[in-house]
Amino acid sequence: MRARVQHTLTYRYSTPVLLGPHRFCLKPRGHGFQRLLDFRLTISPQPSWLYPLVAASGDEILRARFFGSTDHFEVRAISEVETQWPPDLLQCLEDREPALPYPVGQLNSDLAGSLQGWLPNGQHDPAAVDLAQEALMGSDQRALMFLQQLVEIIQDRVKYTQRHVGPAWPAGRTLKERVGSCRDLAMLMIEACRCVGLPARFVSGYHLVEPKPERYDLHAWAEVYLQGAGWRGFDPSGRGAIDDRYITLATSSKPLLTAAVNGSFSGSERVESELEWSIEAEVLDGDLDAGVGSLPFNSVGSVPQAVAVSGNLP
Structure with missing residues (x-):
């Protein structure tokens, strides 16, 4: 399967805050049964320093540091990925x-x-x-x-x-x-x-x-x-x-340690924060390797599930 995913998270603050260090797990795996074709990450306000690192799990994550105050924080990741069925x-x-x-x-x-x-x-x-x-x-x-x-x-x-x-x-x-x-x-x-x-x-x-x-x-x-x-x-x-x-x-x-966004902010005692998020996905090509599947389990059909962006979030 070849797919494009756009994942956007927008935080708004009632008064300007200082953003602390942040950690992003938004870059899809690029090895094994999955190939990363394209990845773009935009962050507003722009970090003063953004750098990748390889986590203990072998996944690539991104860390950022910020300078100055802001009343908003937006993260948008656009990925194009190609996946395949694992071997039987x-x-x-x-x-x-x-x-x-x-x-x-x-x-x-x-x-x-x-x-x-x-x-x-x-x-x-x-x-x-x-x-x-x-x-x-x-x-x-x-x-x-x-x-x-x-x-x-x-x-x-x-x-x-x-x-x-x-x-x-x-x-x-x-x-x-x-x-x-x-x-x-x-x-x-x-x-x-x-x-x-x-x-x-x-x-x-x-x-x-x-x-x-x-x-x-x-x-x-x-x-x-x-x-x-x-x-x-x-x-x-x-x-x-x-x-x-x-x-x-x-x-x-x-x-x-798998939270999509993990970070902190500092501001006045009365500051309030609000989060909006969206995930848009488009399948560009269906089963690329149909017929070569892993062990099928007999169970109920899959349904869309939700997992929170966990951790100490702004």
Whole structure:
């Protein structure tokens, strides 16, 4: 699929403010199953310094510093991206599908951050452990069957709801509330995967669903590392294994580090801020590599999801 996406965020302030340092995760991934054809970022007021850096996840993010006061702040990213279907998981793994729970000591130490538990002492949320154990039942300890059952259980237990503000909930809260946004469901899957030794991380991006909705939103899903296949995307609020209609912006073991815009401002005690945002997307060319797909999961159809621009926003 070849697509063009325009993502605009506009902040307005009741009185002039000073903008602090900002971090932007708006540049789509340019490697793997996704190729970045064009990217343009405009910022008003113009930063005094704007520079790229490669994050720990390998994604390119941008940092900016500002000088002077302003009563508005606008960020517009225009991207043209080409995506393709990932190779079939069964063919990639052949007869080497990992058995679960996977021994952590056999994994590359670079993946350690994607195995840590949610609790401050590094242990896993008991609710996530229970969910993982349930998904293991009947999976014959096979990784792909475990992932399929995990997606099905999450979709059966948790009802999707839009939630535009606040960070992703931990597994225990999502299961207790029985409702959650796409980022909550993604974190639920991530925590359960880590409990059985599967490295997992949070992904922020776009899902260009069909039919085209009235309004596109940011979307969140999970990436799971499978030896022999590498990082592969799974959407627990969609169809499971992702296809070529997903566009990745940023990944991290910590969801807050994938926020589209993260920064701060300083002003008077009574200053008020207002945010308007829009995502416009156009598919320029459909399935570029139809017929070569990843493992299909049997689940309900995908629906447009929303994930807030999280973090300490102006």
